[in-house]
Amino acid sequence: MKIKNSTLFLIWAGAAISIAEVFTGSYFAPLGLTKGILSILLGHIIGTLFFALGGLMSFRVKKPAIESTKGVLGERGMVFIGLLNVLQLVGWTAVMIIQSAKAFNGAIGMSTAIGIFVVGISVLLWTLFFDNEAYWINDIAVVLLFILTIFVVLYLKGGKIASVTGDMSFSGAVELAVAMPVSWLPLVGDYTINAKDGKSSFIYTFAGYFIASCFMYFIGLYVALKTGGKDIISYFASIKTGIVPLLIILLSTVTTTFMDVYSAAISTLSIVKAKLSRKSLLIIYSIVGLIAAYLFPMDNYQNFLYAIGSVFIPAYTVVFEDFFLMKSKSHSFLNVPATISFAVGTIFYNYLTYFGTNLSKWFITPTIGTIILTAVIYPIMKSLNKREEKIYG
Template sequence: MNKIKNSSMFFLWAGAAISITEIYTGGMIAPLGIKKGLIAILIGHIIGTLFLAFGGYISFKGNKNAMDKVTDSFGGVGSKLVSILNVLQLIGWSAIMIIQGARTISSQVKIPTSMAIVVVGGIIFLWSILFNNYTKKVNDISVIILIVLCILLFLEIHSGGMVVKGGQSISLTTAIEITIAMPVSWLPVIGDYTKDGKSGKGVFISSFFGYFIGSILMYALGLYISFFTGKDIIAFLSEKGIIASLIVLLATVTTTFIDVYSAVISSKQIYEYKNKNLVTLIYCAVSILLAFVFPMENYQNFLLLIGSVFVPVYTVVSVDYIFKRKCTININFIAIITAILGVLIYNYFNNNNLGVPTIFTFLTVAAIYYIFTFFMKKSLSVVE
């Protein structure tokens, strides 16, 4: 990939954040009310996006994509395991984006949802294979248009009721956690792009503010729609004509092509391939097929599952980067065991509603991994 300017990096990650999925997630926070909801959104984005931008910075400094940096900590075999999980979650994300985009577009232009799924998936495929050489400027312009359209959509929100219904609730900590989980879900992806940035400082700042601004806008939009109209997000957008249609189509494309492209990049850790476009086509086809059957009612659980896996993984990567260490064997068992413990810790805190799982998991995993490697670094061939 050619070098990405800071402005394009900003719009790349703003585009990744501007999606119907983030609007949908913002709508989940509505039972908290506007004030507490916005506080949760702000806190969650500060934590999650700092983690995300640091992950991108690490890849830039090492001039390595996301999974290559994982190899530096987990070893070649260990990184294959992480890469498999990453490809699966990226295909899952692509399917979710295609479903939500297709449902809204289907209701707008009066075509079957199945047809809309295929159309949206096809456009994503074309955008994915053209991004490297042709669509950076088009992507920048598309994101600018998206931001303007989203601001216009705020003006379309009129109070008509509240989304809070009997038995429906969400805690402040859960709201913060699902806000953190969204930027964290991009951790195994961001390095595929930031490694081609212009400077470390530029990469960190542009990716942070691009995602931070775009994602807060989306979460707030979802919060306002659900709280003030009492309507389902897709139902609301379906009533808003051409503005909503353009938002959904552009947002779906500018977000999902990043998932597909990075799934292709991550696959290099798993198997050798010569034709990148063919692999892109296969992953788009699989995402389209999955979109027909994905259980959207489990969306929140899917989002938290990603956090439970990649927060521990990138905590290990961050610790090794900070202490300038690199694994020189095929598999770092201490890294894998620590990451598995991190998954269990995350789920324990999440299932028992104890604080903010991401923060506790990060601190606990960092401490465990540092202590284990401090005493066992020679046998593990982890060198400083």
């Protein structure tokens, strides 16, 4: 079934309108308003461009997101990326449930443990009664969530912008902005595969996510600056608004987390010959995400986002360079040059993230540096591999 352009726009706007996006935006407060906004925009331009290119690739090859990487990475490479995607999606499911449960605790005093159970069961019930085809429900939820978010922000009208202390660097902030859209990369194609045309798959996917995600980050930044460093969950706890934030939290969590669970199921079906049906996998991953929410170390949330970037940025740099620019022949088993380039890129990303902060003054953020290095290494590795094949083949 073809997806209308407006629906495609709202699907990804809805994915971005979530408590996790607002929460992440609050990390930018130490940079101040101007630098905070600049880092949000720069990071989202890079991250959402990658994200939309992934959607376009799936549309062209007419394969789901993970399966579309097989032509470049080979079967084993596709399986590896698929497994990493399932792992990060379970992590995202847990993060969304935890953040929502904490907001419930702040708004109405519900214990976090009970909140995790309530939100997790809500996600499970959604998977039982609504299939991925129920786009109109998501459309309504997105519009309602946007309106409710505006109402909550209005509680902060008046007053001055506060100065917030912290160790967030401009480079680190850009990475947090890149990581969110990039985390959707391994599933965007599951939706754009049904777009009307390639141009629509790119434009409406990019616009829907970019506009809504930037707006959510701005809200998080604004709330933190107006409250002296409070994140959105702490803000809910302080204003005790009751039903309004609860509606925002529950609707955004259910609609967004379902997309995580749905993609985990699709990825599983793409990489293994599972006898389980899609519906069974949706239920399984909903339950696994609920259990993981009780175990996930939220203190490492920021590192979780960096880990996503360290994996998918170099992997998809190779995929896009090969697919859109080099247009190489399909690799049936494993693309060794791509694997080496991806591994080097991952190591380099982590080095820049934790030890290369002095390069940020040149705008060489981990993402930008990794894209450049990986894009340069991959053609070299391919050239060396061809020479080796000629000599030993």
